[in-house]
Amino acid sequence: MMSRQHTYLINGGTDDAISPLDRGLHYGDGVFRTFKVVDCLPVNWPIQYQKLVSDCGAIGIVCPSAELLMADIQMLFDLDEIAVAKIMVTRGIGERGYAPPAITAPTRIVMKSPMPVYPASHYEHGVALYICKTPVAHQPVLAGVKHLNRLENVLARAECRDPAFVDGVMLDMFGNVIECTSSNIFVRKGNRLLTPSLVKAGVAGVTRQRVLDIAHYLQLTTETADIVLDDVLTADEVVICNSLYGVWQVRSLAAQTWPLGKLAAQLRELLSL
Amino acid sequence: MMSRQHTYLINGGTDDAISPLDRGLHYGDGVFRTFKVVDCLPVNWPIQYQKLVSDCGAIGIVCPSAELLMADIQMLFDLDEIAVAKIMVTRGIGERGYAPPAITAPTRIVMKSPMPVYPASHYEHGVALYICKTPVAHQPVLAGVKHLNRLENVLARAECRDPAFVDGVMLDMFGNVIECTSSNIFVRKGNRLLTPSLVKAGVAGVTRQRVLDIAHYLQLTTETADIVLDDVLTADEVVICNSLYGVWQVRSLAAQTWPLGKLAAQLRELLSL
Numbered sequence: 001m002m003s004r005q006h007t008y009l010i011n012g013g014t015d016d017a018i019s020p021l022d023r024g025l026h027y028g029d030g031v032f033r034t035f036k037v038v039d040c041l042p043v044n045w046p047i048q049y050q051k052l053v054s055d056c057g058a059i060g061i062v063c064p065s066a067e068l069l070m071a072d073i074q075m076l077f078d079l080d081e082i083a084v085a086k087i088m089v090t091r092g093i094g095e096r097g098y099a100p101p102a103i104t105a106p107t108r109i110v111m112k113s114p115m116p117v118y119p120a121s122h123y124e125h126g127v128a129l130y131i132c133k134t135p136v137a138h139q140p141v142l143a144g145v146k147h148l149n150r151l152e153n154v155l156a157r158a159e160c161r162d163p164a165f166v167d168g169v170m171l172d173m174f175g176n177v178i179e180c181t182s183s184n185i186f187v188r189k190g191n192r193l194l195t196p197s198l199v200k201a202g203v204a205g206v207t208r209q210r211v212l213d214i215a216h217y218l219q220l221t222t223e224t225a226d227i228v229l230d231d232v233l234t235a236d237e238v239v240i241c242n243s244l245y246g247v248w249q250v251r252s253l254a255a256q257t258w259p260l261g262k263l264a265a266q267l268r269e270l271l272s273l
Numbered sequence: 274m275m276s277r278q279h280t281y282l283i284n285g286g287t288d289d290a291i292s293p294l295d296r297g298l299h300y301g302d303g304v305f306r307t308f309k310v311v312d313c314l315p316v317n318w319p320i321q322y323q324k325l326v327s328d329c330g331a332i333g334i335v336c337p338s339a340e341l342l343m344a345d346i347q348m349l350f351d352l353d354e355i356a357v358a359k360i361m362v363t364r365g366i367g368e369r370g371y372a373p374p375a376i377t378a379p380t381r382i383v384m385k386s387p388m389p390v391y392p393a394s395h396y397e398h399g400v401a402l403y404i405c406k407t408p409v410a411h412q413p414v415l416a417g418v419k420h421l422n423r424l425e426n427v428l429a430r431a432e433c434r435d436p437a438f439v440d441g442v443m444l445d446m447f448g449n450v451i452e453c454t455s456s457n458i459f460v461r462k463g464n465r466l467l468t469p470s471l472v473k474a475g476v477a478g479v480t481r482q483r484v485l486d487i488a489h490y491l492q493l494t495t496e497t498a499d500i501v502l503d504d505v506l507t508a509d510e511v512v513i514c515n516s517l518y519g520v521w522q523v524r525s526l527a528a529q530t531w532p533l534g535k536l537a538a539q540l541r542e543l544l545s546l
Contacts, residue, residue: 008293017290018298020281020382025291025361027423028301034369059424060431086369088298091427096307096359096386098423098430098454109293113369137410138446142424149422150300150371151332151415154364157371158333173411181371 008111009072022107024090027098028148030107031055032088035206035243036115040077042070042085044243047206051146052087058145060100061091064108072110084113084244088148118245122166123268126251126260129180129240131229132156132168136178136201144204157181167240169232169253172201177227183242184208185250187227187235188263193220194235196227207241207271214270218263237261246271281384282345295380297363300371301421303380304328305361308479308516309388313350315343315358317516320479324419325360331418333373334364337381345383357386357517361421391518395439396541399522399533402453402513404502405429405441409451409474417477430454440513442505442526445474450500456515457481458523460500460508461536466493467508469500480514480544487543491536510534519544 010016023029033052036043049066056063069087077083088109094101134156142149156170167180179185179202186195186208193215198204215222232238237258238250249264251257283289296302306325309316322339329336346358361382367374407429415422429443440453452458452475459468459481466488471477488495505511510531511523522537524530 010293018293018295020283020291020384022291022298023427025295025298025363026305026421027427028421029424029427032299059428084369090298096357096384098426099434100427100431102434111293111369134414135412137412139408139410139425140446141407141428147424148299148301149424151302151420151422152412153371154296154300154302154373155332155414158373161372161375173413 007076008109009076010109011107012068012072018107018109019093021093022090023092023094023100024088024107024148026094028150029059029100030061030088030090030148031059031146032086032148033146034084034086036082037073037077037085037112038082039079040074040081042073044206044210045070047209048243051206052089055145055147056089058142059147061089061104061106063089064106069108069110072108076110076112082115084115086111086113090148116244122245122248126249126258126264127166127240128164128252129250130160130165130168131254132159132170132181134159134170135173136170138172138200140200143201144198146203153181166248169229171229175228177229177232178202180240183240185232186211186239186241187232188220188237188239189235191220192223194223194225194227194231197224205242207243207246210271211241211247211267214267217270218266237263239264239267241267280349281382282349283382284380285341285345291380291382292366294366295363296365296367296373297361297380297421299367301423302332302373303334303361303363303421304332304419305359305421306419307357307359309355310346310350310358310385311355312352313347313354315346317479317483318343320482321516324479325362328418328420329362331415332420334362334377334379336362337379342381342383345381349383349385355388357388359384359386363421389517395518395521396538399524399531399537400439400513401437401525402523403433403438403441404527405432405443405454407432407443408446409443411445411473413473416474417471419476419478426454439521442502444502448501450502450505451475453513456513458505459484459512459514460505461493461510461512462508464493465496467496467498467500467504470497478515480516480519483544484514484520484540487540490543491539510536512537512540514540
């Protein structure tokens with residue numbers, strides 16, 4: 001099993017594939033998480049698991065126990081290895097029709113992928129973003145939840161195949177900046193660190209929360225707010241974050257460019273503590 | 274194979290299950306259709322297939338040929354049988370990450386389910402609907418498309434387990450009526466037949482289109498329009514439709530009730546021609 005590039009366990013087993021009756025496939029009826037695993041240890045596991053439980057709860061799925069998921073991770077991953085884990089939890093198998101069965105047995109899938117090799121320049125010199133045309137829909141019932149309905153992100157990411165752009169900024173239909181396709185975004189204006197409110201749309205990532213929790217170390221006050229594109233373009237510094245690469249500075253967006261700043265490196269250092 | 278309650282073919286084969294790497298599972302990156310199959314013949318196949326091609330095109334998937342799908346249907350279904358077919362087409366297998374691979378081989382899944390047994394009273398006396406609390410999000414890029422991101426429908430349908438209510442009316446966040454969780458809706462006001470505009474949200478079903486196409490037989494003028502809940506509650510008649518049950522009259526919604534009318538039966542008769 002360890003010789004395959006991707007390895008996975010479905011409900012703890014190595015033989016199964018996904019049933020064509022799984023509601024994760026039919027409706028995107030499930031949630032997921034992606035994070036680094038170093039030496040068989042999931043990075044920031046308590047907060048990752050807490051978010052998984054919360055997201056499962058948001059759509060009425062009973063989350064598998066931390067012990068089960070940890071056992072899966074220890075079976076899939078090796079010591080002396082840095083790799084990516086993706087956990088998906090779906091509502092499980094169901095008959096045709098939207099109504100969830102009265103009793104469901106969630107499907108848990110734990111997958112291992114190679115850790116992406118990010119160019120050193122992304123850390124040293126920052127990155128360029130594009131602006132997505134695909135809007136993020138307002139859906140307060142699901143906002144913040146990392147669920148399996150991700151067609152918006154797929155279409156937004158597919159808009160730009162130029163590898164010079166590492167991600168794209170997604171706006172809602174009212175021109176508010178929400179997130180990037182696979183990152184959250186922060187802007188610094190003086191000693192204020194702002195990130196978009198995600199009560200109407202978007203995915204509230206674990207690294208976003210960790211940045212909000214540590215920003216005061218840098219004498220920054222944090223705000224979650226409605227942020228329009230112009231707020232980003234006129235910011236002193238812009239950074240993006242996720243659980244795999246950590247934090248990168250945004251050096252260009254549309255016609256705007258920024259000089260090399262210190263915030264991304266400072267946040268990376270604090271997150272590594 | 275024919276002894277199982279559900280039978281399915283994945284890319285025309287009987288052995289495969291779904292790969293855990295399928296983008297249909299990870300992102301809901303695909304589309305589907307549901308329709309009746311009578312004596313091995315898919316009902317309204319030309320319009321069903323045309324809609325499948327159109328929906329695939331909307332998210333950039335190349336639709337499998339009608340010949341392949343028809344061969345699957347003929348392998349799965351029997352003569353002297355009325356059953357339900359569900360076709361799903363996903364973007365296929367991909368590496369981790371939202372960006373679709375440059376070249377993809379779509380996964381096609383054709384499934385057979387038993388035809389639901391609907392109570393005769395739904396046809397003779399009409400049905401009751403509830404009003405969903407879960408809103409339908411505005412997403413013009415995906416509006417009308419029957420894609421696999423259906424968590425809104427799942428949550429809306431799960432709001433009411435009382436079998437006295439056959440479906441729920443879904444509104445957008447501005448109070449516009451969009452659809453029911455698995456039906457489209459029409460209201461009659463005098464000789465006007467109105468159905469919600471689906472350019473911002475909702476699924477444009479094949480039966481909805483067929484009703485729009487035949488309503489002039491009944492001297493009705495059709496309009497797709499922004500319709501608020503009060504327009505529904507004050508209508509002369511309300512009907513819902515989908516490809517499995519056809520058309521039913523709505524006899525009650527919230528505190529409003531309607532007398533038995535003729536429209537649903539007239540539309541069913543016209544659709545059966």
